[in-house]
Amino acid sequence: METRISNLEAAVKSAQSAGDNAWMLTSAALVLMMTGPGLALFYGGLVRRKNVLGTMMHSFVLMAVVTVLWAIIGYSLAFAEGSPFLGDLRYLFLHGVGSAPNADYGATVPHQTYMVYQLMFAIITPALISGAFAERIKFSAMLLFTVLWAFLVYFPLAHMVWGKGGFLSAFLGGKVPALDFAGGTVVHISSGVSALVCALYLGKRKGYQVEPMKPHNVVISVIGACLLWVGWFGFNAGSAVAASGLATSAFVATHFATAAAVLGWMLAEWVHNGKPSVLGAISGAVAGLVAITPASGFVQPFPALLIGFLAGLVCFFMVTAVKSKFGYDDTLDAFGVHGAGGTLGALLTGVFATSAVNDGLKDASGKVLGLGLVDGNPGQVLNQLIAVLISWGMAIVGTYIILKICDAVIGVRVSPDQEIEGLDVSMHGEEGYNFEA
């Protein structure tokens, strides 16, 4: 009898593990799809024709560069136990990261699944920054920038928010427990704010606001945005690290927020410009996806709609009014969408997070703790604000130092001649569209 029970228990465990692992591997693939082709198409369509390949390469090459970094040392620095600010080297060369689960991160999936899932986040985050320096950065400088940025900003921040014992970790013993389900601070604030620093440091593109710089192919941007929307289900619902009810809840919140954000942006643009543009609608979708990211595993569907709608309005305001007022050339609005949307989402997470959705936070006696303001915990908004400020600070300081280093070592900006010629020919020796061929 006891053998049969223990066999049964083992079978149940293995069945759950099979279900969870299937979802997590699918999610990992979905998140990779967000970078390539999702972001590559989204950004690629928004630049001028002479820069389409260079821009797509900014996303694509990171799928290779960050992967290698992650295997060697990145995963360890981000997710090994260590100090509250950085992991130690216990997972160097993925040592000990195998098929046995790591109970802190995902008790039912192989540790290796969690590792490769998190890798996809580390890939897309620096790829998002490329929207700010598109059409004028040297390819070699972009590579160096990204590698240094991973070490100085991404690995520490990911560790602080999601790593065991991280300073801002809500579930794994952080000093200031901040709620970030899928990366509002780690991914979107870090990339969006770094993008602003890059845009300011590199300066405007030649001819900005003088020559026409229309997107060369909004069609591929639409395709890219739709792939981002779909891939984002892996990003947010996958962050449950299980094929659970929480994953469903995050999936639903993600979808609702995105829909509302499309309408928010569209409405604002319609009123403001007289016409609702397709580029506006897809930009709204991305804004909504960004804003719901930190909140996705904590909020109910109707707050998700509200967060999304506000994100559509706020990000529209950022990329139109604010950008033109200050005159920075955030080429593809990485800051206006990811920096602003991420900040909004992180703060609103503190308002709308509820234990009705996520009962993961318990006190010593096992009683479920309330999460956000709606649960009667106004202090959470303050915690969110601290996490936001730390993320902004790390992004600003880290990015500025790295740009200085890159500028001193190789120079960050292409020559004026190369910029006029376009990055495709000057950096890569090829063209995106060869109609005569």
Place this chain on the structure above:
Amino acid sequence: MKKIEAIIQPHKLEDVKEALKAIGVDGMTITEVRGHGRQKGHKEVYRGMEYQVDLLPKVKVEMVISDQRADEVVKTVVNSARTGKIGDGKVFVYDVAEAIRIRNDDRGEAAL
């Protein structure tokens, strides 16, 4: 010989082609061009960046015909390309010094 060069609205190309075919003109060269005369362009807005687009897509139809048919062809083009609105385009008529058929070296109107 005359060369007739007509800059027309792209959506009128089929009408012009049909009308020319009906009067027996069977050779022409078409180019997609951009331009403007008195017609205003339109405004495009991409994430708050406004662009005034004043060079609009047009189609240029070129054909060379005998002197005696010039008036008839011009009339046909004008009638079939007209919508009555600004932006309908223009027709220019030039004298042609010589025409040569590459295949067999025919000269003059025989080459048309």
